[in-house]
Amino acid sequence: MGAALAVVLGSAGVVAVGTPAAYAATPSDEVAKLPISSFGAMVVDDAHERVYLTDGSRASGASQVQVYNFQGQKVGSLPTDKAASGMALSADGATLNVSQSDRILTFDTATQARSGAKYTSYDVYCGREIAVAGGKTWVTETPYTNSYCDSSDSNTTLNKVGDTYPVATGWSTTGRMRLAAGPEAPDRLVMGQAGAGSAANPFLTTFDASGETLVRGPQRRFADAAGKGALDLKDIAQSADGKRIAVADAAYGTRLLDASDLADAPTGYQSPAEGAKASAVAFSGDGKYVARGAVASGSTPDLLIQSADPADGTTPIEFAFEGELDGSRVVPRGLDWTKDGSRLFAVTSDGSYGHWLHVIKPPAAQYDSRFTGTLGTTPSKPVVGEPLGIRGKLELDGPAPAEPVKVAAVRKDADGTQEVAAAKVAADGSFTVLDVPDRLGEATYTLRFLGDVTHRPAEDVTVTVDVAKAATVIELTAPAEATREDGVEIAGQLTGQGRALPSGIALKVTRTDRLGTTGELTSASVAADGTFRIRDLPNKKGKTVYAVSYEGDALHGGSSAQATVKITG
Structure with a gap:
């Protein structure tokens, strides 16, 4: 472990809360604010170094697919006649398939030109999942008469897209469907049931798509005899060797399954941190890594990058997104890798209309960080309406950060929780968080270091003060x-x-x-x-x-x- 970089605190005791969290987006990671108000799908085109994104909007009228390069810069857009939702690359990577309400549009990935449109049944409300398996394009369809896309009475059909009209597979179920396919197992289509109603026991199944019609494989439901443990499906991914299927289950975490029978793998991934709900999962094309996204708050990790082998005991690289400039959670299906595993693309949101694209290059190693000493306040007896300084020290192992790091803070009092402006950490590790308390009584300040590209976050620390009347x-x-x-x-x-x-x-x-x-x-x-x-x-x-x-x-x-x-x- 490298030399410690000291970052001092004052007089009140430090209280550690929670568990070591993650590193936040930093200048070493490219972050782009996306011009979308919702998220539909993301596709990574390695051959042309492009990232395609749709907003999944249900709005009527023309829309577009956003196009970014591998550095996180917007380089164009692909116009669509109506709102675009799902996307998939053709098996040879030459064509981008984009689903909209009444057709599947195709674009040449080399020229970005629109190359055709394949008509499908009309689905105005719910958007489509789309996947390419067995050399064929498959889409989900929810009847346009039902706008309650995630309800248990929304009948959904899986169709094969033909040259002119879709060909039904004979598979029909209720609730929204999620599809997954890829080069890991080119003839396998994985389908899962999502949003099928609170009382449902959603399923996961696979199909062999090598022939003209789908051949259904194993199917699994996850609730026990008492109805507990039902699947809350957010994302599906297949391992690089095609032997495992990972499922982001908001009710459970990341489920790792044997692709041959959908049984639990002998060794699974660790449970998410308390308060985090799984939202996305993706394997790197080189087979080394798995990325696991989540919805979490504060310094609780929103993203883990770790060995794809769950038996590998290497500490995961952990990320926390918590800010106005990078989002606060990983959106469902918001993760994808380059084939060589050198970059991870992550889409985050602020829980509302703001969305960001992160281009993350996993570091070779991460080092620990910690708050040391005690937290002190100036003045020692804070008063309402007067500036209050909270002094502290942060210690960073390993190399010094390329850019000054910051300590974030929140204040919790009788009025609720309020963010406090982050404070830069000096070269000697000292920092002072400034605030002006605006009500009397007890106020608790929680200080957070969310980490940087080479440092894991520190455990949160808190200090409680009694804010008095001004003299x-x-x-x-x-x-x-x-x-x-x-x-x-x-x-x-x-x-x-x-x-x-x-x-x-x-x-x-x-x-x-x-x-x-x-x-x-x-x-x-x-x-x-x-x-x-x-x-x-x-x-x-x-x-x-x-x-x-x-x-x-x-x-x-x-x-x-x-x-x-x-x-x-």
Whole structure:
């Protein structure tokens, strides 16, 4: 392990939470904001170094397939007559098949020119899955009369696309279908049932597509006798040697199955981190890696890259996506590799309309990172509306990062959870996260280092502070002596920390004479600039004490001040 790069903290205790997470997207990874509001499919064309993406929209009207190069730069688009959903390359890679509601469009992958269209039954609402197996193109179809694409009464048919009209395979079921095929097993078509209703027990099956008609192979359902453990299918992938099928199951994790009978493989992949739900899976073409995507929050991994052999004990490379610039989760079916395994393409979303394409080059090794020492705050007693600094140190093993890394933070208080601006980590490992708490009471700050391309993330640390009311101060300027005839005039100033003091403040004023008699005078009105004046005609000679007090407000504490005046004449 390389020399440690120190990154210090202050005085409150560090509390580790969760498990080591992942490394976030960094300048070493290319990240592109996609011009799509939803995600349909992604295809990687190694021969021409292109990545094709559709948005899977159900909107009517013309659309387009987005085209990117292997560096994550947009290099064009392919126009479609209607919204595009599924895609698949032909067996020889010369043709890109793109499904839309009433036909399968074909594009020449060398020239990017549209080369034809094969008509299919009309499917306006649900989009299509498309796969090439046995040298033939297969699509799913959901009747256009039913817009509830994921409901258990949406009858779906698997069709072979012919030169003019589709040829039904005779297979019909309910709920949305997922298809998978590829060069790993060129004659095998894998189909799984998704969105078939909460009470359903979805299936997974394979077909031999080498002949003119499909020959169905093994089928499996996953729920036990009590109905527990049903499949929640998000993605399907076949291993490079074709012997294994991996299924991203949001209810389970990544299932690894024997392709010959769909039984569980002797050794499976580890369970996802707590709180993560599997969303995507993809094997690299060289057979070395498997990528496993998930929907997770915070520093919980959204992506694992590890040996395709589950018996390999090498620590997975872990990624966490959590930010406005790179998304917060891997979308279903949002992973694909180059054939040589040198690049992984990952599509992430923010859980809404934002989508990003990541081009990830897995590093040869990752090193550990950790928060060290204790977290401290400046000031030690934070107040509402005043800047609060949280000081800390991060230690990185291995090589120093090429770019300054950042520590992210969130604040949780009675109003909920709020992101805090990330802080850069200095060369000595020190950092200061800045925030301005805006409500009273307990606030817990969770600090996160999501890692970089060569460093795993650190365990989250937390510090809890008690945010107090902002202090106020009253200053008085009074004469040392005054006469009963001329009276007493006292000037004052009320100031406060944090948020601006409210308007219309009236200060309580009392007078105590030499005999100890105390009386309340007319309150002093505070001007917008915080100044006020007190005028009084005392009726007794001798030492007289004037006391001025402010009871405070919702965000400011109270304060008081006294002035002593000798009354003569």
